[in-house]
Amino acid sequence: MRKSIQFIITVSFSLFSVIVISVLGLLLYDKFSKTEEQSAIVSTQQIVEQVSYNLEDYVRGMTEVFKVIDGTINNSEAIDQDTFLSELDTIMRTREDMISLSLFTDQGELLTNRPMQEIRSTIQLTEQTWFKSAVETPNHLSFSLPHIQNIYRGSYRWVVSMSKGITITHNGVQTKAVLLVDVNFKKIDELCQRVSLGKKGYVYIIDDSAGNIVYHPQQQLIYIGLKYENVEPALKYAYGNYIDDSTGEDRLITIKTVNNIGWKVVGVSYMDEVMTSKQEVNDYMLRVLLIVLLLVVVISAIMSARISRPIKQLEKAMKTVERGDFNTGVEVRGALEVERLSQRYNLMMVKIKGLMNQIVLEQEAKRKYELEALQAQINPHFLYNTLNSVVRMVGMSKNEDIIRTITSLSKLFRISLNKGQPIVAVGEELEHARHYLTIQQIRFKNKFNFTIEAEEDVLACPTIKLILQPIIENAIIHGIEQMVDVGVIEVRAMMVGSRIRFTIRDNGLGMSPEKLAEISAGTFRGSGDSASYSGSGVGVHNVRERIRIYFGEEYGLVYESELEEGTTVTIEIPRLPVIDGRSSGAATNPSELGKGERE
Amino acid sequence: MRYSGKLRYGFAGAAAVAALVLLALVLFPSMMDSFRTDGLEEEGKSTPITLMLRQKDSDYWNTVRKGAEAAAKEFGVQLQIIAPDDEDDVEGQLAMIRSAIKQGTHALIVAALDDMAVSRAVGDVRIPVIAIDTELTSSHVRSYIGSNHYDAGQKAGEKMIELLQGKGQVVILSITQDDRNTEQRVHGLLDAFKNAPDIEVLGNRYCMSSPEYCQEVTSVLMDKGEVDGIVALNAGASIGASREVDRRGMSKAVKMVAFDSALEQLELLQDGKLHGTIVQNPFSMGYLGVKYAVEAMDGKEIPERVEIPTKVIDNENMFWMDNQKLLFPFVK
Numbered sequence: 039m040r041k042s043i044q045f046i047i048t049v050s051f052s053l054f055s056v057i058v059i060s061v062l063g064l065l066l067y068d069k070f071s072k073t074e075e076q077s078a079i080v081s082t083q084q085i086v087e088q089v090s091y092n093l094e095d096y097v098r099g100m101t102e103v104f105k106v107i108d109g110t111i112n113n114s115e116a117i118d119q120d121t122f123l124s125e126l127d128t129i130m131r132t133r134e135d136m137i138s139l140s141l142f143t144d145q146g147e148l149l150t151n152r153p154m155q156e157i158r159s160t161i162q163l164t165e166q167t168w169f170k171s172a173v174e175t176p177n178h179l180s181f182s183l184p185h186i187q188n189i190y191r192g193s194y195r196w197v198v199s200m201s202k203g204i205t206i207t208h209n210g211v212q213t214k215a216v217l218l219v220d221v222n223f224k225k226i227d228e229l230c231q232r233v234s235l236g237k238k239g240y241v242y243i244i245d246d247s248a249g250n251i252v253y254h255p256q257q258q259l260i261y262i263g264l265k266y267e268n269v270e271p272a273l274k275y276a277y278g279n280y281i282d283d284s285t286g287e288d289r290l291i292t293i294k295t296v297n298n299i300g301w302k303v304v305g306v307s308y309m310d311e312v313m314t315s316k317q318e319v320n321d322y323m324l325r326v327l328l329i330v331l332l333l334v335v336v337i338s339a340i341m342s343a344r345i346s347r348p349i350k351q352l353e354k355a356m357k358t359v360e361r362g363d364f365n366t367g368v369e370v371r372g373a374l375e376v377e378r379l380s381q382r383y384n385l386m387m388v389k390i391k392g393l394m395n396q397i398v399l400e401q402e403a404k405r406k407y408e409l410e411a412l413q414a415q416i417n418p419h420f421l422y423n424t425l426n427s428v429v430r431m432v433g434m435s436k437n438e439d440i441i442r443t444i445t446s447l448s449k450l451f452r453i454s455l456n457k458g459q460p461i462v463a464v465g466e467e468l469e470h471a472r473h474y475l476t477i478q479q480i481r482f483k484n485k486f487n488f489t490i491e492a493e494e495d496v497l498a499c500p501t502i503k504l505i506l507q508p509i510i511e512n513a514i515i516h517g518i519e520q521m522v523d524v525g526v527i528e529v530r531a532m533m534v535g536s537r538i539r540f541t542i543r544d545n546g547l548g549m550s551p552e553k554l555a556e557i558s559a560g561t562f563r564g565s566g567d568s569a570s571y572s573g574s575g576v577g578v579h580n581v582r583e584r585i586r587i588y589f590g591e592e593y594g595l596v597y598e599s600e601l602e603e604g605t606t607v608t609i610e611i612p613r614l615p616v617i618d619g620r621s622s623g624a625a626t627n628p629s630e631l632g633k634g635e636r637e
Numbered sequence: 638m639r640y641s642g643k644l645r646y647g648f649a650g651a652a653a654v655a656a657l658v659l660l661a662l663v664l665f666p667s668m669m670d671s672f673r674t675d676g677l678e679e680e681g682k683s684t685p686i687t688l689m690l691r692q693k694d695s696d697y698w699n700t701v702r703k704g705a706e707a708a709a710k711e712f713g714v715q716l717q718i719i720a721p722d723d724e725d726d727v728e729g730q731l732a733m734i735r736s737a738i739k740q741g742t743h744a745l746i747v748a749a750l751d752d753m754a755v756s757r758a759v760g761d762v763r764i765p766v767i768a769i770d771t772e773l774t775s776s777h778v779r780s781y782i783g784s785n786h787y788d789a790g791q792k793a794g795e796k797m798i799e800l801l802q803g804k805g806q807v808v809i810l811s812i813t814q815d816d817r818n819t820e821q822r823v824h825g826l827l828d829a830f831k832n833a834p835d836i837e838v839l840g841n842r843y844c845m846s847s848p849e850y851c852q853e854v855t856s857v858l859m860d861k862g863e864v865d866g867i868v869a870l871n872a873g874a875s876i877g878a879s880r881e882v883d884r885r886g887m888s889k890a891v892k893m894v895a896f897d898s899a900l901e902q903l904e905l906l907q908d909g910k911l912h913g914t915i916v917q918n919p920f921s922m923g924y925l926g927v928k929y930a931v932e933a934m935d936g937k938e939i940p941e942r943v944e945i946p947t948k949v950i951d952n953e954n955m956f957w958m959d960n961q962k963l964l965f966p967f968v969k
Contacts, residue, residue: 160908186961188907194900194965250958258707261962262921 043349047342048335055334056327063323071316078312079279082292085233086305089241090294092229097181097299103133104179104200104219111141111206111217126152135225137197138190144173144203144214155190163189168199172216176203181299183250187220197222198252226253236311242267246300249273272304281309348376352383364391400587407584408460427481443480446473456503460588464531464538465497471506471529478514486518486525486544493532498616501538502588508577509542509595509607517546517605537593537610545604554599585611686930687742688923689734690720691750691770692846696899697872697919698748700966701769704923705746712931717742724812724846724873727751734758744930749773752817765933769926770919771818779933782925782943784917789947790822790870793894794829796913796949797836797866800892804835805865808858810851810874813843822870822896839864844874851877864891872897879910898950898964906955918945920966 107129114122130136130152140151146163163169166189171180182199197220206215230241230253242254249269251260259265268284272293279292288309295302310317348371355368364387368380424447431440453470456462462470468490475488506529518525528543549557557578578595585593589612599605688705690698702718709716719737721729727750734747735758745762748770749755756775759766766775770783797807809826811819823841830836840858844851851869855878858864867882869875875895882891894913895902905911922945929939954960 158907185958186956186965188956192904194903196965256707258703258920258966259924262918262924264921264924 043346044339044342047345048338051338051341052331052334056331059327059330063327067319067323070319071313074313074316078307078309079290079292082235082239082290082305082307082312083279083294085235086241086292086294086303089229089233089305090296090303093226093243093296093301093303094298096225096229097296100133100136100200100219100221101179101298103129103136104202104217107139107219108202108204108217111204115207116209123150123152126150135221135223136219137195137222138187138218138220140189140218141206142169142216142218143208144216149206149208149215155193157189158191161189168201168218169216172201172203172218173214174203176205176214178202183245183248184223184252195220195222198226223253227255230255233305235305235307236314238311239305239307241303241305243296243301243303244269244272246273246295246302252301269304272302276302282306345373345376348373348380352376352380355383359387364394403583404460404587407580407587410580423481424477427477431480439480443477446476449473450477454504460502461500462503463497464492464499464501467501467503467506468492468497468529468531470503471510474507474510475527475529478510482514482519484524485521486514486527488527488529490529492530495533496531496538496613499538500614500616501611502584505581505585505609505611506540506542508581509609512577513542513544513546513605513607517544517548521546533613534610536613538613540609540611541606542609543604543606548601548603548605549597549599550601554597557597581609585609685715685717685742686744686746686927686934687737688716688718688926689730689737689745689747689749690718691730691748692724693720693722695872697897697917700919701748701923701926703966704920704925705927706923707920708924708927708931712928714927714931716927721750724750724871727754727815731755731758738762738764744934746926746930747773749817751815765930767926767930767933767939769922771816780929780939780941780943782922782929783945784947785944786818786821787825787828789896789915789917790825790827791829792825792947792949793822793868793870793896793913793915794826796915796951797826797868797892797894798829798833800894800912801836801866803833805892806837806839806863807866807868808839808855808864809841809868809870810854810878811841811843811870812846812874819870826868826870836866844877846871846873848873848877848880852881853877855881859885859887859891866892866894869893869895871895872899872902875911875914876901876905879905883910903955903964906950906952909952913949913951916948916950916963918947918963921945 107126110122110125110129114125116122126139130139138151138153138155141149142163143149146169148157151157157163164173167185168180168182171182179200179202182201184196184198187193187195187197187199200219200221202217204215204217205212207213208215226243230243233241235241240255243252244250245252249272251257251267251269254260254267256265260267266285268282271280271282272291275293276295277293279290282289282291290305290307290309290312292305292307293302294305352368355366358366367384367387371377424443428440428443431443450470450473453462453466453473456466472488472490475490479486479488510527510529513527514525518527526545528541530539530541530543532539532541578597582594585595593611595607595609597605597607686709688702690701692698698720705716705718717737719733721733730750731754734745734755737745738759742764744765744767745759746767746769747755747759749768750771752771752773756773756778759773759777760775762777766773766778768778768781768783772781772783801807807830809823811823813819827838830838839862842854842858844854851874855867859881867875867878869878872895875893875897876899879888879893879895882888882893888910892912893910894915895911896915896917898914898916902911902914906914925943925945929943933939948960948963950960950964955964
């Protein structure tokens, strides 16, 4: 199926737009997602760093508080003084995350604790990790991992224990002691909860040495094994980030080590959340692409309709012409080209109309001239004269002449009529001329002799009929008749290049240059001074017009004449290919043509 | 000509209409989005999941509650938790289940007191029903999440055999006869004792969930004869029994194996008055109950049975890091 212009424009335009937009969109999208990822990494990093700094701050703060307590204990003279205890209480009250404070001797004997809590009798204090580390490295503050504080009766709490081996004055004696401060997760939890890493993202803390989870927002689920946190790779980094997909989702893990406690803050953000704007942009771009596509389709549909509508109108107009109506003009408005096209079309239509009219006129003229030529043949005057001659000859018993005359007359009419066909072979036309000349020779009582010569090649060539006879008639009537001597008429047919040339030469009176000019210009219509000429008055004009109509402007006939010398008429027609065998067959044998002379 | 003309305008017209519609869709995606999310949120808020516990205040059930709440928060569903005052109120629990169904709860997670009665009560509901802690024998129940109680009973038996070194007289204390969990635990326990011919089971007593009543029962039992070991199949019984044993100053002599990890039980364990306890994982039970209920509501396939492993805890291993995490629910 052939595609319409409308279709082609719409499709190619849309396709082009879509490709351009898609490529552009993809490039932008790619660039955007890279930038987005980078900025996500940076912002996660910043958040994790912030948590880490806060945590550091917190640990430093706790250390400070611990120092204050340590200092207070050092400065007090006796640990069971009321003022000392109330001082401790005051310190405790300032920190709500500090849940208990205890002071033990290095033998594991409780000296004092705040708030007052009974120590479980069954407990082996010296076996506790925090106690051991305090005794082993005195004067060093150690942080324990999160654990259940099980030394107090009636309470089990998750705490981080801060412990330090110190020296105190007890009962006036310098003794080694262990100071224990338990801190709950409230503050750490707060620090981590404040962080926003998208809806699902979170921050957790691991212990650097063993990879134990210190804090995790879903601590309980992880402890029980319902959730899993892949801490192994996190342990390898001190600072940095990587993408983890151990949970089946792409997660951006960002790690920062907290300096003074040996913990690591690990930020987990979900890529699909971090990259939400990526998804958004994706959606947006898809929508824009859809809109553009639609607009492009609509616009190009409209555009192509606009372009093709005038063309369709033109087509419509042409169809009316096809039906034969040449009077409809095309009034198409539209693009410049289309307007021009319609103007050209209109011009062409005018031209065609003109040509059509011309053809009609020419056809009419052709018919008219043919009719005229034919009428000239059956001119009653000619017939009458000829028959008169015959009657005269009958009286003189010139039987041979009678037979010749009647035979020639009959052949003359047969060729003239030629079944109504305007085209005959050159041979037939020459034959026709010969018969005519024969009749006239008899009529004019051998006032002239004639010869007919033709090149063999031309005999079969087609020509229009009745072009020689009117010229010969003129030669006889105007050239020979008034002559005193015996006249000569020579008819020749020859090939000149691609033309066939007939020459009809007489040695008669000739013409004055004025008359010659008139005849050559085609304005001469005969003087009408003799009734016998009336039939042939049309002769030259008729022949010239018919040649012109049939063969074109460049063919025709030329008169050459000199007074007292004679007139030569040259007729030129194109050499056309032989029509068929019939015309050549009808031609008379050329050897007979020359025998026009009266014996 | 006219036909094709009409066609062209038809095409352009259709394209224009489509373009306008799409333009609207694209230019007002927020409208669409809000419409959609509104619907979702509304759905989320109006679909409460009901969690039916066996008992209102107990360490065990509070842990279940915490697990359920953690899951509800994580999956963004509204959770309604109801429970009868104590573990004997079978009728009360049934009434509460019926009223929850009537109120149009979208999923029911139930820890049944009386499995038969509850099975009947949920027999013709169309919402997902998930059993936790206690198995239900209704085809409507989509999933069971909880311990293998027979297995737990066996573990208790093995621990007791170990404590008594294969020889002694044992008393079993439990809540009620009708309780399915108890039944399974007893079954497992007795099967374990079959391997120790020298263990003699003196009796299987029911003392509801009240420690006071269990203390009395224990007292009566100890008066009757020499008791070497007590297996308490629930927290209340173990607390009551150990009070009586402690009162008589026989904590060292009478070995006691219990179930669950109530705070008081943990203290007893640390103080050496309780020699072993079979610990379930109530937090997981609550969490998974809600999780699967949400998945069932979303039309997903959920496992028919999720067995949460039990663990034998004693004085030695109770403060191991792993066990600390299991025994002491993390409270912020």
